[in-house]
Amino acid sequence: MSLREKLDAYRSTGPKRIPQESLTIMHRATEDLRHSGILERTLKPGQMLPEFALPNVEGAIVHSRQLLEKGPLVLSFYRGVW
Numbered sequence: 001m002s003l004r005e006k007l008d009a010y011r012s013t014g015p016k017r018i019p020q021e022s023l024t025i026m027h028r029a030t031e032d033l034r035h036s037g038i039l040e041r042t043l044k045p046g047q048m049l050p051e052f053a054l055p056n057v058e059g060a061i062v063h064s065r066q067l068l069e070k071g072p073l074v075l076s077f078y079r080g081v082w
Contacts, residue, residue, distance in 0.1 A: 049075075 001009075015023065043049060053063045067073050 018026070049064070051064050053061050056062045064073060
């Protein structure tokens, strides 16, 4: 099963796992973001991300260039609790 298929399957179970009040808040927040124009300011598929350095979970600075030398790099952004 591809990542897309797994994500779609997980997303389809949302209404069963998440209380309706929370789903309403999440959908409203998503629409607010879309209407804010943020999508016009994001990287598009195929665009290169500028080099960066960020602290890891232990506080040590990690450079994207060093990570890319080891192979593909995946970034995950955690928005916080809804």
